[in-house]
Amino acid sequence: MSEACDTLHGMAISVQVTFDASDPRALAAFWAEAVGYIRQPPPDGFGSWEEALAAFGVPEREWNSRAALVDPDGRGPRFFFQQVPEGKTAKNRLHLDVRAAAGLSGDERMAALERKCDQLVALGGTRLYRVEPAPPMETGFITMADPEGNEFCLD
Incomplete structure (x- = not known):
């Protein structure tokens, strides 16, 4: 930088x-x-x-x-x-992308994302949905929530 x-x-x-x-x-x-x-x-x-x-x-x-x-x-x-005293009540306006499969594509990418998803579910995270790769615009990702409901993506 x-x-x-x-x-x-x-x-x-x-x-x-x-x-x-x-x-x-x-x-x-x-x-x-x-x-x-x-x-x-x-x-x-x-x-x-x-x-x-x-x-x-x-x-x-x-x-x-x-x-x-x-x-x-x-x-x-x-x-x-x-x-904070209040709980989460609506979808995040900003979320993090956890880059768990950088440089990977296709089945290899999605398998790496699934492994990370399984690890985070075991720690209290929640799997929300999976988006399949659709080249050239979409490489595939899994949307999750942390234990307090904050959405994030495994990318």
């Missing part, structure tokens, strides 16, 4: 994807498996987030009000999960 693309008026730009959740820790665990991310490490000097939160005086009832994931390679956006 060019310097012009990753800065704006001298300020570094990065992207964070934020999820509203009823159970941030559980939803973060699902997405960590879905995209190969890890839980954001606790601040320096602390062996765990629980230790850090206790030291910061955060009441234990609030320890699951937030969670964060990071790309272990440091390239992708941070995923942040924040607790």
